[in-house]
Amino acid sequence: MALSATLHTFTVHLADVDRGVYQELELRVARHPSETAEFMLTRLLAYCLEYEEGITFSDGGVSSTDEPAVLVRDLTGRMTAWIEVGAPDAERVHRGSKLAGRVAVYTHRDPAKVLAQLTGKRVHRAGEIPVYSFDRAFIDAAVTAVERRNTVTLSVTERLLYLDLNGTILSTPVEEHRLA
Known part of the structure; x- marks a missing residue:
């Protein structure tokens, strides 16, 4: 019998000062049985x-x-941004870069290892693709606060992320790396 996804709800109060984005989001995130809490x-x-x-x-x-x-899709349905998570292989990043105008990778893993597996491989517009990483201790601490129903306040200023997740308050820089 196949396991089903676990549904998590997140009420997010987003204040991204760097981009001028201020939103209240109600998100339902399905966590697949093979997906780690860190990846989610x-x-x-x-x-x-x-x-x-x-x-x-x-x-x-x-x-x-x-x-x-x-x-991200525009109003015509065309994909405008391809955002990978974790440690995607070069073929996926290459494909995404050809399909979308913008590609980004976000990782909770060692960024040096993620970059190493992508460097030197065929990746369309490799120099334009940012790889963003979060401190592992930050992710580990935040994961312990995740519940089925979550209230999140997320603020970003000068690429420093402040997170209040169900009363657990954390911060970390969002480090940007580039493919060679």
């Missing part, structure tokens, strides 16, 4: 940090091979 949280943070009109979690979630974890 990174996926949520990527969604918030990339928030714009047309953003959505992919239909297949972590198991989708045709779409990234998070994507």
Whole structure:
């Protein structure tokens, strides 16, 4: 018998001062049985940090091979942003870079290892693709605060992320790396 996804709800109060984005979001995030809590949280943070009109979690979630974890479509349905989470392989990043005008990778893993597996591989517009990383201790602490129903206040200023997740208050820089 196949396991089903666990549904988490997040009420997010987003204040991204760097981009001038201030939103109240009601998000339902399905966590696939094979998805780690760290991946799900990174996926949520990527969604918030990339928030714009047309953003959505992919239909297949972590198991989708045709779409990234998070994507943005314009009003015509054309994909404008391909946002990967974790440690995607070079082929996925290459494909996304050809399909969308913008690609970004958000990782909770060691950014040096993520960059190493992408560097030197065929990736369309590699120099334009940012890889954003979160401090591992930050992710580990935040994961312990995740419940089925969550209240989140997320503020970003000068790429410093402040997170209040169900009363657990944390902060971390969002470090940007580039593919060579």
